[in-house]
Amino acid sequence: MKATKTPKKNDTTKISLGRVHPRLDATSDxxxxxxxxxxxxxxxxxxxxxxxxxxxxxxxxxxxxxxxxxxxxxxxxxxxxxxxxxxxxxxxTPIGKRSVQDQLKSIGLINHSDAVPELKSKRKDKKNPRIAIWEFTSQGIPLKVWKDKKEAIETALDITIVKMKNGSGKSRVLIHAVPAVSDLPEMIKWKDKFLSKQSFMLNLGESFTGPVTVDLARVPHILLGGATGSGKSVLLKLLLMQANKKGANVCIADFKGGVDFPPVWHKECRMCFEEQSTLELLTELTEELERRKALLKASGLPNIDHYNAATGENLQRYIFACDELAEMLDKTGLTKDQKEIVAKIESRLSVIARQGRAFGIHLILATQRPDSTILNGQIKNNINCRICGRADNVLSMIILDNTDAADQIPEDAQGRFLLHDGTIFQAYWFDDTGGI
Ligand SMILES: Nc1ncnc2c1ncn2[C@@H]1O[C@H](COP(=O)(O)OP(=O)(O)O)[C@@H](O)[C@H]1O
Ligand SMILES: [Mg+2]
Incomplete structure (x- = not known):
C-alpha cells in the first residue's frame, strides 16, 4: 500500500497562513x-x-x-x-530556491550549525504527473525530523505531501507532493474491470499515487472506522463484493436487521442478525480454522494458497464482516446469559484475529462508536489494516492510534478514508441496488 495524503478542507486556512511567496509552486518548474x-x-x-x-x-x-x-x-x-x-x-537552479529556503528556515528546519536544506531540483514524477518531486539536500537533518515537521513544511511550501523519503543515501530528501489546492475526486465509481486478478487483493479506492489495495493473504484483517455517513457501509460492501466475486465465503453480522444489505446480499452471503446465530457462525469458523490447521500441519505446507496449489483442493477463504461492531459487542444492559454469549463471540473473534491468516479466515470489522471498551486489545492488536473515515479525535485514536483522521478528513467528506500508513484515498463508490 502506498502512502499518500490529501489536502484538507481547511486548506484555505493553510494557504492564508502559509502562502507567502508567489514564486513557490508545488508543480514541476x-x-x-x-x-x-x-x-x-x-x-x-x-x-x-x-x-x-x-x-x-x-x-x-x-x-x-x-x-x-x-x-x-x-x-x-x-x-x-x-x-x-x-x-x-x-x-x-530550481525556481524559488531562495524563498523555499527562507520558508524552511522560518519553520525551524535547520541543522546544528543553522544551515537550511537546499532545494536541488523540482521535477514531475514520471509515474504520476500530478505529483512533483522536490529534491533537497538533507543538511544532516534526519528524515524523522522532516516527517515530524511534515505539517509545517506543507504549510510553508503550500503543498500537500504525499511521500517523504531519502534519495541517493541520506544526504538527500525527496518530497513527493501535490499543490495544496488540489484534491481527490469526490466520487469515483467502481467498475468491474478494477477487480484485481491477484489473489487475494482487494481494491479500496484511489489515492494521489494511484489505486490503494489490501492483500488479505498478507494483511488478513481490516478494522474500519468512521462517523455515521462517512461511507463505511459502502466501503465494507465494496470489499465484500470483491471477496464474493473472488470466490470467498462471505458471512455478515448485521444487528440492524440487514437493512443496509439489499436482498442480493442475503442470497449470496450468510447473514446473522443476532448474538446466538453469530456465535454459531463464529464457532463453525474457529472449528474450520482448527481443521485447516491440522491439514496444513500434516502436509507441512505454510498456508492455504500453498495447500490448494499442492493438492489441487480448493479451500475457500472465509470473510466474517460486521457492519457495526458496537452493536454486536456492547455488553451494557444485557442479561447474564447474553453477556456470556457476547464474551464467547469475542473470544472466537480473538482466535481468528490471531490465527486466521494462514488458514484463509478473515475479519472485516466496522465501527462508528468512539468507545474504546468495545474492541479488546487482543483483537485490535492483531488487525494490521486500519482504515478510518471522517471521525472525531476519540474514534480516530481508537482506529489509527492517532488523531489524523479527525485532523485530515473534511467534515463533509463521504467515502474519504485514511489508511494506517497515512495514505488518504477516495473509496470507490459502489452501488449494490442492481446486484453485486
Ligand atoms: N465512496 C463514496 N464516494 C462518494 N460518496 C459516498 C461514498 N461512500 C458513501 N458515500 C455517500 O455517503 C452516504 C453514506 O454512506 P454510508 O456508507 O451509508 O455511511 P456509513 O455507513 O458510514 O454511515 C452514502 O449514501 C453516499 O451518498
Ligand atoms: Mg453504515
Missing part, C-alpha cells in the same frame, strides 16, 4: 524552464544576423582591455559562451 533554451537560440539567431552591424558600430571604440575588445569583435562567440553559462545555471 520544468515547463517554465523550457523557455530558456528557446530564448537562447532566438538570441543567437538575432546576433548572428546583426553581427556585421554590431562589428561596424564597435569599430571605432577604444577599448581599455584587450579582453573587452576581443569580446566586442567576436560578439557571437561571446554570446554563446556567456549566455550559455547563464542559461545552464538558471536551468539547474
Amino acid at each position: 520544468a515547463p517554465v524552464k523550457l523557455i530558456l533554451p528557446v530564448l537562447y537560440i532566438l538570441g543567437a539567431v538575432l546576433i548572428w544576423n546583426t553581427q556585421a552591424e554590431i562589428a561596424a558600430s564597435t569599430e571605432k571604440i577604444e577599448y581599455i582591455s584587450p579582453i573587452a575588445e576581443f569580446a566586442a569583435r567576436n560578439i557571437f562567440a561571446t554570446y554563446l559562451i556567456i549566455a550559455g553559462i547563464a542559461v545552464t545555471i538558471l536551468i539547474l
Whole structure:
C-alpha cells in the first residue's frame, strides 16, 4: 500500500497562513524552464544576423582591455559562451530556491550549525504527473525530523505531501507532493474491470499515487472506522463484493436487521442478525480454522494458497464482516446469559484475529462508536489494516492510534478514508441496488 495524503478542507486556512511567496509552486518548474533554451537560440539567431552591424558600430571604440575588445569583435562567440553559462545555471537552479529556503528556515528546519536544506531540483514524477518531486539536500537533518515537521513544511511550501523519503543515501530528501489546492475526486465509481486478478487483493479506492489495495493473504484483517455517513457501509460492501466475486465465503453480522444489505446480499452471503446465530457462525469458523490447521500441519505446507496449489483442493477463504461492531459487542444492559454469549463471540473473534491468516479466515470489522471498551486489545492488536473515515479525535485514536483522521478528513467528506500508513484515498463508490 502506498502512502499518500490529501489536502484538507481547511486548506484555505493553510494557504492564508502559509502562502507567502508567489514564486513557490508545488508543480514541476520544468515547463517554465523550457523557455530558456528557446530564448537562447532566438538570441543567437538575432546576433548572428546583426553581427556585421554590431562589428561596424564597435569599430571605432577604444577599448581599455584587450579582453573587452576581443569580446566586442567576436560578439557571437561571446554570446554563446556567456549566455550559455547563464542559461545552464538558471536551468539547474530550481525556481524559488531562495524563498523555499527562507520558508524552511522560518519553520525551524535547520541543522546544528543553522544551515537550511537546499532545494536541488523540482521535477514531475514520471509515474504520476500530478505529483512533483522536490529534491533537497538533507543538511544532516534526519528524515524523522522532516516527517515530524511534515505539517509545517506543507504549510510553508503550500503543498500537500504525499511521500517523504531519502534519495541517493541520506544526504538527500525527496518530497513527493501535490499543490495544496488540489484534491481527490469526490466520487469515483467502481467498475468491474478494477477487480484485481491477484489473489487475494482487494481494491479500496484511489489515492494521489494511484489505486490503494489490501492483500488479505498478507494483511488478513481490516478494522474500519468512521462517523455515521462517512461511507463505511459502502466501503465494507465494496470489499465484500470483491471477496464474493473472488470466490470467498462471505458471512455478515448485521444487528440492524440487514437493512443496509439489499436482498442480493442475503442470497449470496450468510447473514446473522443476532448474538446466538453469530456465535454459531463464529464457532463453525474457529472449528474450520482448527481443521485447516491440522491439514496444513500434516502436509507441512505454510498456508492455504500453498495447500490448494499442492493438492489441487480448493479451500475457500472465509470473510466474517460486521457492519457495526458496537452493536454486536456492547455488553451494557444485557442479561447474564447474553453477556456470556457476547464474551464467547469475542473470544472466537480473538482466535481468528490471531490465527486466521494462514488458514484463509478473515475479519472485516466496522465501527462508528468512539468507545474504546468495545474492541479488546487482543483483537485490535492483531488487525494490521486500519482504515478510518471522517471521525472525531476519540474514534480516530481508537482506529489509527492517532488523531489524523479527525485532523485530515473534511467534515463533509463521504467515502474519504485514511489508511494506517497515512495514505488518504477516495473509496470507490459502489452501488449494490442492481446486484453485486
Ligand atoms: N465512496 C463514496 N464516494 C462518494 N460518496 C459516498 C461514498 N461512500 C458513501 N458515500 C455517500 O455517503 C452516504 C453514506 O454512506 P454510508 O456508507 O451509508 O455511511 P456509513 O455507513 O458510514 O454511515 C452514502 O449514501 C453516499 O451518498
Ligand atoms: Mg453504515
